Amino acid sequence: MRANKVLPRSESLVLPEVINPFVHDLQLTWWEKLQVAIMSVTIAPIRLVSLCVILLLAWPVAAFAVAFRSKEEKEQIVPVRGWRRRCSGRLLEFMGRACFFVMGFHYVNIKGIPASDIDAPLLVVAPHSSFFDVLVFFVLKNGLPSGVSRIESAGTMLIGTLATFTQPIWVSREDPNSRQNTIKEIKRRAQSKGEWPQIIVFPEGTCTNRSCLITFKPGGFYPGVPVQPVCLRFPNRLDTYTWTWEGPGAFTLFWLTLCQIHNRFEVEYLPVYKPNEEEIADPKLFAKNVREQMTKCLNVPATDHTFDDCRLMTYAAKLKLPMASGIVEFNKVNKKLGITFEAAKAMLEKFRQIHTGKEGxxxxxxxxxxxxxxxxxxxxxxxxxxxxxxxxxxxxxxxxxxxxxxxxxxxxxxxxxxxxxxxxxxxxxxxxxxxxxxxxxxxxxxxxxxxxxxxxxxxxxxxxxxxxxxxxxxxxxxxxxxxxxxxxxxxxxxxxxxxxxxxxxxxxxxxxxx
Missing domain, CATH: 1.10.238.10 (EF-hand)
Known part of the structure; x- marks a missing residue:
């Protein structure tokens, strides 16, 4: 048999240890299926009704607070102050925690010491694996934080009003300057010395299966201010939380979670990370070093996957290929080979022309x-x-x-x-x-x-x-x-x-x- 002839290669282009962080294969045992069947006609409906009631009660509280904002507060020139921040904020924080309590998240295991908004204006949260990750908003010690959200969410009934109260940094897909404006706004708030609430960012930019930490987007690191890394875990044996590009849908996961007797959630605060001069000048290096600290805490590898891998997965599905076919660790091939997303997309089309089967x-x-x-x-x-x-x-x-x-x-x-x-x-x-x-x-x-x-x-x-x-x-x-x-x-x-x-x-x- 002839020996395989390979080109000299750098270690940076060998196959990744984590092949696919964007897939979740959920398998239930017969006992777990029986539990879901019983809970679906007993406890889960009660939990769903309770959740709706709490949300309906929370809406007028948020709507009342939002309605009486000043012009400067509406335009987010200054943060919400006074009774709205103290009373309404605490009440909505309690109601948010109550929503998760009725869904089975009876207590949250918190490790580490949360930093003040002055010591750490930004909270860097990872891994981002589920819509249940928003629970972290309601277990902080410094009041409700702000996040980064799409501007379309502001017009959503009920949820839009609740989100608006948290004074998020709105992102518009239609605005070509949105990215730069978002970075400027994060920087402005982060450098306000505690005047604004802490900002939570999920730097991965998409959901993964928690088997690794993918490339952190540098947007939240441009301000060059100290950040506090926050690690999330869902220790339940049955993972009904992970919402990835390939796997169970959102409603399926939501219902299966309601059918669990108890849902465990852990939040671990790491020491505040203060950037040095080199990291302040290079946000990507700053993001990389923070990620390294978090991988050590989580005991998972770091990979060079990005949201562009998800886009390629979606395009692979359109070409009738397995979604996993599109994964290339895009950030790595982009840096090492200079391949743009459009070039990778064209290569995927060529790949499909050659491969006529379904195996990928x-x-x-x-x-x-x-x-x-x-x-x-x-x-x-x-x-x-x-x-x-x-x-x-x-x-x-x-x-x-x-x-x-x-x-x-x-x-x-x-x-x-x-x-x-x-x-x-x-x-x-x-x-x-x-x-x-x-x-x-x-x-x-x-x-x-x-x-x-x-x-x-x-x-x-x-x-x-x-x-x-x-x-x-x-x-x-x-x-x-x-x-x-x-x-x-x-x-x-x-x-x-x-x-x-x-x-x-x-x-x-x-x-x-x-």
């Missing part, structure tokens, strides 16, 4: 069919360069790395020019079907039907000739060809001890310069 992994046969070639030694060698974990298949992450490090670097103007010359042995300036047939048959064992099919695809103007421009355009569409011919030439030259293909390209390039 390319086989060597599928790669051969994509290139209109039979499986050969040269093709298998290229395939193994992509197959970084030696699994016999290529997943999307391996395809992205392989395309960036293997095929596209080989697909240069010089490579294409020399490959064209190999086909055009007579120097006619174009390729006939017989030129193509002779080379492809000798190199890859391709039959006449395969050659004819490939020739028709390359010959766009159907004049029975392939010009260099047509040859180049097709090679750009399928950069695997360049590496394939380089690999074939290397195998041939190693057998004949001739000049390697790469050296021919280098020599041609030098001659052009001379």
């Amino acid at each position: 992994k390319i086989t060597v046969q599928e790669l051969a069919e994509h290139l209109n070639l039979p499986v050969s030694e040269a093709l298998e060698d290229v395939f193994t360069m992509y197959d970084r974990d030696n699994s016999g298949t290529i997943d999307f992450r391996e395809y992205v790395i392989g395309l960036s490090l293997v095929s596209e670097p080989a697909n240069t103007e010089d490579t294409i020019q020399l490959a064209f010359q190999l086909f055009d042995s007579e120097g006619k300036g174009y390729l006939s079907e017989s030129d193509l047939a002779q080379m492809l048959h000798n190199a890859f064992g391709m039959n006449e039907e395969g050659v004819r099919k490939l020739f028709q695809q390359v010959d766009k103007d159907q004049d029975s000739k392939i010009s260099f421009d047509e040859f180049k355009a097709y090679a750009k569409q399928k950069p695997e060809y360049a590496k394939l011919f380089m690999t074939y030439q290397k195998l041939t030259n190693s057998a004949n001890s001739e000049q390697p293909f790469e050296e021919q390209i280098d020599n041609d390039a030098k001659q052009k310069q001379d």
Whole structure:
């Protein structure tokens, strides 16, 4: 069996330990199913009614406090003050905690010492895994904090009024300046020396399954003020809380949680993290170092997944691929390979063109069919360069790395020019079907039907000739060809001890310069 030929690689691009932080597979035992069935007709309905009653009682309290705000308070130039902050705030905090109590969160285990709003204007909360995470808003010692919320939430009946009372920092998807305005507002409030309530941020930006901490967004770290990391845990054996991109829906999780006798929730406050000068100047470094402290507390790894991985998962589903196919640890491939989201999305489309099945992994046969070639030694060698974990298949992450490090670097103007010359042995300036047939048959064992099919695809103007421009355009569409011919030439030259293909390209390039 031939050894797998791999490219030299840095440790930063090996497969991640945590393959998919965006999936939650909830399995119930027969006893748990029986419990859900019994609770669904006994306790859960009572809990639901109680929850609705408390929310209905909380709404007029919030509405009354919001209605009597001054103009400056409405525009959030100054924070809500006076009786609204002291009385209404405490009452709504109690009602919020009561909502979770009737849902089965009877007590919250709090570890560590919460810092004051002066010592830590920002609370960095992770992992963000559920809509139940909002319970942390109602167990703080310094009153109701503010959060960051979509402006659309303000118009939502009941919940919108309650959210408005907490004086959140509103984010608008329609406003192109929203991101910068949000950062400025966080900075303004964070530097107010306790005038504004503490701000809670969930820096991961999306929900995960708590198996790791994904990349922290730097927005909350731009102010450069001390932050207090806050770690969340749901220690119940049955996890009915985790709400991810792939897994049970929100209502299913909500109802299953109501059907639990007791729901455990833990909040651990870590020591206040004060940034140094380097971290103040570099918010991404600040965020990374805070995350490192939290991973140690939670005993989970840190990964380079981001919200863009979730977007790629959604796009993978649209392409009829498994959602997990879109995960690439986007932040890592972006930093190491310079791949943008749009480029990754285009690569996913190409991946789908090659992979015709439902498994989300390319086989060597599928790669051969994509290139209109039979499986050969040269093709298998290229395939193994992509197959970084030696699994016999290529997943999307391996395809992205392989395309960036293997095929596209080989697909240069010089490579294409020399490959064209190999086909055009007579120097006619174009390729006939017989030129193509002779080379492809000798190199890859391709039959006449395969050659004819490939020739028709390359010959766009159907004049029975392939010009260099047509040859180049097709090679750009399928950069695997360049590496394939380089690999074939290397195998041939190693057998004949001739000049390697790469050296021919280098020599041609030098001659052009001379």
